[in-house]
Amino acid sequence: MRTVAALLAKNLRCGFLEADDFHPRLNKEKMSKGIPLTDEDRTLWLQSLQNATRAKILNGENVVLTCSALQKRYRDVLRVSDPDYEAGNYDCRVKFVCLTASKEVIFARVERRAKEGKHFMPPELLQSQLDLLQVDESERVIMVDATDNPDSVVDIIQAQIIQNKAEVN
Numbered sequence: 503m504r505t506v507a508a509l510l511a512k513n514l515r516c517g518f519l520e521a522d523d524f525h526p527r528l529n530k531e532k533m534s535k536g537i538p539l540t541d542e543d544r545t546l547w548l549q550s551l552q553n554a555t556r557a558k559i560l561n562g563e564n565v566v567l568t569c570s571a572l573q574k575r576y577r578d579v580l581r582v583s584d585p586d587y588e589a590g591n592y593d594c595r596v597k598f599v600c601l602t603a604s605k606e607v608i609f610a611r612v613e614r615r616a617k618e619g620k621h622f623m624p625p626e627l628l629q630s631q632l633d634l635l636q637v638d639e640s641e642r643v644i645m646v647d648a649t650d651n652p653d654s655v656v657d658i659i660q661a662q663i664i665q666n667k668a669e670v671n
């Protein structure tokens with residue numbers, strides 16, 4: 503996500519936030535030992551992400567946030583960043599993009615990155631993340647194939663955002 507999000511933010515000429523930077527040290531230590539976080543571990547983290555994106559929105563800015571917002575209830579916390587959000591209104595200012603790939607592709611990418619010492623996330627945690635992933639069509643999450651090259655992925659995301667806007671208006 504970081505790869506694609508950084509490019510998207512550059513194209514949109516806006517800021518970019520990485521949710522991993524908001525984890526307390528204990529959460530990162532837990533994950534690096536191969537222990538999945540609990541909902542309790544995620545509560546303050548999601549709240550701090552909500553605060554950060556809300557500050558951008560209130561300042562009239564766009565922002566791209568990379569975040570494993572795996573569950574609808576996590577995404578709902580982030581939707582509240584939009585001061586005009588009304589529960590269940592999935593056309594609010596907070597848009598979600600889910601980058602999709604097979605478990606094998608994601609595992610290989612995460613494994614390579616971990617071996618290079620570039621990230622705390624061990625690939626063994628992937629299954630616990632996939633077990634939590636929940637996306638319902640009615641939520642209008644934009645689904646994009648992450649096996650394309652990053653430039654194409656970004657083009658597709660931008661086109662999809664425009665199309666969704668046209669459908670709502």
Ligand SMILES: Nc1ncnc2c1ncn2[C@@H]1O[C@H](COP(=O)(O)OP(=O)(O)OP(=O)(O)O)[C@@H](O)[C@H]1O
Nearest residue numbers: 503504505506568611612615623648649650651652
């Ligand atoms: N479209 C792509 N094609 C090939 N490799 C990619 C692509 N996108 C990302 N990668 C590679 O996959 C690895 C993980 O990518 P990235 O760091 O963007 O993922 P992430 O979703 O931010 O991960 P996490 O959620 O664990 O932080 C990186 O080594 C990156 O170079």
Ligand SMILES: O=C(O)[C@H](O)[C@@H](O)[C@H](O)[C@H](O)CO
Nearest residue numbers: 521522538539544570623631
């Ligand atoms: O809620 C969580 O379990 C965490 O946020 C994870 O999703 C990782 O931090 C992420 O996948 C690695 O970037």
